[in-house]
Amino acid sequence: MDPKGKTAVVTGAGSGLGRATCDELKTAGATVFAFERDAGRVESLRAAGIEALQVDVASEASVRDAVAHVKSRVGALHVSVNCAGILRAAKTIARGEVFPLQDWDDTIAVNLTGTFNVVRFAALAMSVNEPDATTGERGVIVNVASGAATQGQVGQAAYSASKAGVMGMTLPIARDLADHAIRVVTIAPGLFDTAMVASMTDKVRDALIDRMVLFPKRRGRPEEFARLVRHVLENEYINATMLHIDAGVRTTPR
Secondary structure (H helix, E strand, O other): OOOOOOEEEEEOOOOHHHHHHHHHHHHOOOEEEEEEOOHHHHHHHHHOOOEEEEOOOOOHHHHHHHHHHHHHHHOOOOEEEEOOOOOOOOOOEEOOEEOOHHHHHHHHHHHHHHHHHHHHHHHHHHOOOOOOOOOOOOEEEEEEOOOHHHHOOOOOHHHHHHHHHHHHHHHHHHHHHHHHOEEEEEEEEOOEOOHHHHOOOHHHHHHHHHHHOOOOOOOEOHHHHHHHHHHHHHOOOOOOEEEEEOOOOOOOOO
């Protein structure tokens, strides 16, 4: 699918991978609507000329209304890129305490349920599109998992479970939507230069890169992720799979 002239929504659009994806799709000629929960980031996106909506992906009403707004504004939705995610790290037991269940629930709600929440409303909107004249597609959905889906580190039980869920639902959703000519692809980034990684100290980040990243020995750049998203859109034979973009990273327990 050529992004030019198409309409895309990007969740978690206020920073990192989501923001870079907004910029890449705008450059490719798409009309982009940024979905972001944080009000300050929404204003920052608007100041940069990106149409942004304050959306909580874990809320059925919030997502339903946001997708309806997009359709009312431009008439169709063709692309959904789901980058919204949070990381709540804690060991299953530590210092005589158990993993806080609220942290578990919040992580699953945003990363897994929130992703599926956007997928279902986006897919419904895409299902009534006229097929693309060149490829026959009605839409493309790109979800974001993580290398932690299969290589979770200490303290990442909730995060890994949420991302493994995103990975696991890729094929069944693609099968559900095949009759509607909608593709579903998941991308699993490694250690990227994002707000999540920025919360680590330089010493921790450098140690992770030294121990785990094969080549190139650095963090991924958000624009590299965004270019892969664009390639997925433009290559109609990529479907029902998970693509890794991680410089060959293999995580250690810590």
